[in-house]
Amino acid sequence: MDYDVAGKLCEVKSSIPEGVTLVAVSKFHPNEYIEAAYAEGQRVFGESHEQELSKKYDTLPKDIQWHFIGHLQTNKVKYIAPYISMVDAVDSLKLLKEINKQAAKHDRVIDVLLELHIAQEATKYGLTIDACRQLLDDGEWRNLNNVRICGLMMMASNTDDENQIRSEFIQAADFFDEVKAKYFADSAAFCQRSWGMSHDYKIAVECRSTMVRVGTTIFGPRVY
Numbered sequence: 001m002d003y004d005v006a007g008k009l010c011e012v013k014s015s016i017p018e019g020v021t022l023v024a025v026s027k028f029h030p031n032e033y034i035e036a037a038y039a040e041g042q043r044v045f046g047e048s049h050e051q052e053l054s055k056k057y058d059t060l061p062k063d064i065q066w067h068f069i070g071h072l073q074t075n076k077v078k079y080i081a082p083y084i085s086m087v088d089a090v091d092s093l094k095l096l097k098e099i100n101k102q103a104a105k106h107d108r109v110i111d112v113l114l115e116l117h118i119a120q121e122a123t124k125y126g127l128t129i130d131a132c133r134q135l136l137d138d139g140e141w142r143n144l145n146n147v148r149i150c151g152l153m154m155m156a157s158n159t160d161d162e163n164q165i166r167s168e169f170i171q172a173a174d175f176f177d178e179v180k181a182k183y184f185a186d187s188a189a190f191c192q193r194s195w196g197m198s199h200d201y202k203i204a205v206e207c208r209s210t211m212v213r214v215g216t217t218i219f220g221p222r223v224y
């Protein structure tokens with residue numbers, strides 16, 4: 001292996017405050033990269049393609065907590081429902097209901113985050129702030145006993161404009177407070193604000209992120 005995963009991981013870990021969860025995004029990287037991070041104590045990994053994840057799940061240690069961080073198609077939920085630790089990017093009621101249904105089959109409660117679309121880019125998935133309010137107002141989620149909504153997730157615009165990135169994180173953090181007060185005041189589980197990737201995680205933690213998803217900085221560039 002010609003890349004210092006262990007060293008990079010330690011650098012990232014030392015640059016985020018204690019209490020912020022590091023999701024090591026290992027998509028498109030081979031098992032030996034994940035094993036190198038695992039040997040350093042990393043247990044939380046993020047993947048965004050079902051087949052790749054299922055292959056890694058089969059062959060890597062079972063105490064890894066796998067996060068599904070990408071856009072999840074409803075027909076793929078059944079494959080990851082037996083073992084997934086968190087689905088980070090729920091962007092519709094339909095997906096939430098499917099996760100609930102598949103989780104019930106395995107007698108599990110699956111942790112999820114609702115994904116917001118705040119960035120000024122059509123390419124990104126997620127619920128607009130209004131759509132997220134609507135989903136929560138609608139109330140059907142309250143009957144879904146096999147999913148647990150643990151917070152919000154979002155990606156900022158892919159830009160070098162730090163002010164833009166910061167303003168999007170702050171919008172997300174403010175909306176988190178609104179949602180927490182209105183729907184989850186008595187849920188200790190609703191506590192996660194997942195924002196920040198390789199190029200913006202330091203700004204994200206300044207804007208109250210509790211969970212950063214870092215790939216490239218730990219594992220190097222992805223080869224697609």
Ligand SMILES: *Cc1c(COP(=O)(O)O)cnc(C)c1O
Nearest residue numbers: 025048069197198213214215216
């Ligand atoms: C790939 C990905 C990341 C990690 O991106 P890097 O720039 O490599 O750190 C984080 N979040 C999501 C949703 C991703 O798809």
